[in-house]
Amino acid sequence: MLEGSVPKELANLRHLQKLFLFENRLTGEFPEDIWSIRWLESVLIFRNGFTGMLPPVLAELKLLQNLTLFSNFFTGVIPAGLGANSRLLQIDFTNNSFTGGIPPYICSGNRLSVLDLGSNLLNGSIPSGVADCPSLERIILQNNYLTGAIPNFRNCTSLDYMDLSHNSLSGGISASLNKCRHITMINWSGNKLVGPVPPEIGNLVNLRVLDLSQNSLQGALPIQISRCSKLYFLDLSFNSLNGPALTTVSNLKFLSQLRLQENKFSGGLPDSLSELDMLIELQLGGNTLGGSIPSSLGKLVKLSTGLNLSGNGLVGDIPPLLGNLVELQSLDLSVNNLTGGLDSLESLQLLHAFNISYNRFSGPVPEYLLKFLDSTGSSFNGNSGLCIACHGSDSSCKRSDLLEPCGGSKKRGVHGRFKVALIVLGSLFIGAVVVLIVSCILFRTRDSKRKGGEESISNLLEGSSSKFNEVIENTENFDDKYVIGTGAHGTVYKATMSSGEVYAIKKLVISARSSSYKSMIRELKTLGKIRHRNLIKLKEFWLRGECGFILYDFMEHGSLYDVLHRTRTLSLDWSARYNIALGTAHGLAYLHHDSVPVIVHRDIKPSNILLNKEMVPRISDFGISKIMDQSSAAPQTTGIVGTTGYMAPELAFSTRNGPETDVYSYGVVLLELITRKMAVDTSFPENMDIVSWVPHALNGSDQIGAVCDPALLDEVYGTVEMQEVRKVLSLALRCAAKEAGRRPTMIDVVKELTDVRSASVPSSKQVKPGSSASISHS
Incomplete structure (x- = not known):
């Protein structure tokens, strides 16, 4: 000391x-x-x-x-x-x-x-x-x-x-x-390597960890890799490798983590995969495997971290034996052509991440999976045959706008038909909707100027009038007592409907020359383009007079800011904080790496991270987001946007926002999660924010007690989770690095956070040239 x-x-x-x-x-x-x-x-x-x-x-x-x-x-x-x-x-x-x-x-x-x-x-x-x-x-x-x-x-x-x-x-x-x-151990991930994986890799018979992910490798996986019989961690994800690799890797009997996602592998899912009985993680999404899911996959009973088969053109039903994977925590079967029912998934009682969207599933959703309708309803998108089983006056039939009651009448009132039409319109044609909104508003604004401004903007293209009228009635015409949030881009109200559904509705002034108008158009455009469990979902919208109204699902726990700094009554253990960090990272990774064009949020902070009753985070408030076209240089913005304490240092001398500015803001959020201090806290010395205070308080040590929230420290002290907190704190500081080039990408962040809870790599040999002469930090 x-x-x-x-x-x-x-x-x-x-x-x-x-x-x-x-x-x-x-x-x-x-x-x-x-x-x-x-x-x-x-x-x-x-x-x-x-x-x-x-x-x-x-x-x-x-x-x-x-x-x-x-x-x-x-x-x-x-x-x-x-x-x-x-x-x-x-x-x-x-x-x-x-x-x-x-x-x-x-x-x-x-x-x-x-x-x-x-x-x-x-x-x-x-x-x-x-x-x-x-x-x-x-x-x-x-x-x-x-x-x-x-x-x-x-x-x-x-x-x-x-x-x-x-x-x-x-x-x-x-x-x-x-x-x-x-x-x-070989880790060459995150570089610009090209060409094939050489067959000589098979001579490395002592290899236990091989990570070549996030490069530009091509060609088939050499069969010789099967000679690396001691491999337990293999990550070749995010390359352009092809061919039928799964038969080859099935010979690696000690594999516990296999990550081959986002390549061009083909050849189906062979039965030989079931021989990898040590697997705890199997990531195969984003390939072109084809075929069906073999029943033999149900033999991988140790799978716990995740099973991802998304985007592979798979067909057929889910085999009943898949229900044997009772330890599974994450399952992604999205974007395939799978059919049949979901009964075999009823036994997967430990799932906390689930996605079957854009398949052709039908029949009732098992009772246990209904919880995902509340937390991640988009996980069921694109399966028109799915329904909710009703039992008498069971209120669960009304818990989702996405799925109809099983065996329900096809006859609907005007309200129901219009509501369904809007959902279809919102999910399939939101781009056209946004264009029409912009065109109509500009036309009417120009026309109103021509007529001396007498005509107001109204009745352009809106959701269900009856639903909007019910919102007005149940908020007593937007009385202040229903306000649950305010900000630079509008006021948010809580609306409880007669059906029991609870919504948040944002009200904005939309004068065509106002920043709120531009904010609303951006938000509609952005929300129409994105679909992710960790991003807020637009339900409906209305344009009335000089105001715009956007309807969202109500988030029971409010914002992360509320939980951290306002109410402080909610128990926030390390598991909850970790899941909030990981979920938020997934959402940002989607915006930065999966969205076309890239979306930069530009105002990541705890008050824009909403938490539902399952504490699943959803990033909100895209009013100042910037949609970047990767095919050309991003134009500079007209001014600095963001919130003090969360803006990257480079914004002090440049107005150019890129994904790395979001990464900086995310790093600040991570620091808040661990310390439970605000970004600019009155307890800090003068001229310090949280990014400068944490290294100052640590003073070169890794004694996290100097900065950790005391309640969190009491929980993790003396446990394996103590090291997890240390690693996440280190990651937070790298995300908030002063130099933008030193910050990891959000894909890297997701990977590191996932690895925090994965099996650790083997300890390396230590040099011992003399007494105490070799001390290593690893």
Whole structure:
């Protein structure tokens, strides 16, 4: 718990060999003269708040074996001569701000065992000398700006662990990788690699983790990979790989996590998949597998994290044996051509994420799955044959506008027919609706100007008049006592209908020259384009006089801001906070990566994250969202938009908003979830917000008690969840990095949050050059 700076007088210890100052709260520039002590063997000063640069004289320390500086604030370049003619065994500079390239001679001493330079600002290529280092056991260069091809590993017989993820490395995967016979972990995800996976990968018989996701790899998966019999984690997702890969991977009997989604794999779902009886996660969505779901898939009884078969052109019924997957927490069968009923899913009582949209299912929805009608009704979209079984006066028949009662009469009153017509119109032709609204409003505005402004905007294209009249009646003509929220883009009221349905209705003034008018049009356009369980769903809208009204589902728990900072009566355990973080990340990932064109929200904050009664988050308020066309440069906005405390630093000198500005705002939300402090809190020192306060309070340590919400700390202290909180806090700080280029994408965020609760990767070997000489942060 030492604080303050390191006295420069320590440099007078001219025969000092070991200097251990790690895991304190020391700050300031590390005294440069200490680097001149010629007898230094081990310098372990990690997890402090040291600043400054490393002097060139550091490269002259011929006896130095262990240099561990991770989790500080060092800047500047790494001395070019570091490693030349030295005895260095371990270098760990992770999580600093080093720039420039990797020193070309860093491994020339042929003794280096651990090279960890991850999470810095390094650029340039990976020196060939690194790949030729015979002693190297562990190399971590992830989260930098490295470019060029991955060098050929010709002398890597000692290599055990290699993480080059999230750089800009290009080129293909060299067949020379097969020389790394003892390697257990390879992570090259998030780069720009092209070409095939070489068959020589099969020579890596000790491989346990292989992650090549988020690249541009092509071609078929080589059958030789089946020789990697110890693999338990395989992630090839988000590439362009093709061919019938599933028969090949079915030979990997120890697989626990298999992620092949978003490729071009084909060849159906073979029965041999059932032999992977250790699987806890199977992600196959977004391929072209075809065929039906085999009954044998029901043998994978350990599946718990997720099963995703979406977007594969699957046909036929859900096999009854799929009901054996009673541990399953997430199931996605959406966007296929599946038929029949859902009875076999009744036994999946642990599901918390569920999507069967856009298939041809029919019959009653099982009782247990009815809860998803409230939380994620869109999960049932596109299945016109589904219905809700009614039992006498069962009120569940009225809990959804999406599904009709089973065996109900086809005769409907005018209100019912019009309501159904609006739902169909809203789901299939919302784009045309928006165009018509804009055209009509502009026409009437122009016409009203021509007539001296006497004609108002009214009766253009609206929802059910009877429903709107009921809204007016049940809010007593929008009396203030029904207000549940206000903001820059309108006032929100709560409306309880005679049917028992509860809605939120936003009222906006829509003068054609007002910002609220533009906000409403943007919101209608945006909501019409998006469909996701973590994004708010537009129900109906009306234009009356000078006002517009947008109807949404009512969110029982209000906003995340209410839960965190206003009522504070709701129990908010770590599981709830984690699920809110993950759900919000999924919603943003959809906007940034799945929506065409890309949508940037531009005002992510707790008050715009709504929570239903199941505490499922839904992002709302797209009034200032910006729809970006990826095919051309995004135009600059006319002014800065957003909320103080959540706006990315670059918006102070630029009005250009991109997905990375949403990532920054999301990072602030994560910090609020963990600390339960507001983004700009009165308890912070002057001129500090939450993004600057958290590192200040941590002071280079990982003692999260300094920033964690006391109630959360009491819950997780001494449990495995403590480490989960640490990892999410670290992710939050990276999302809120000052430099936009250092922030992860939302796809990366989703992956990291998911991995927080996945099986951990194998621990790496640790170098032990002497007593206490090797301490690693991993």
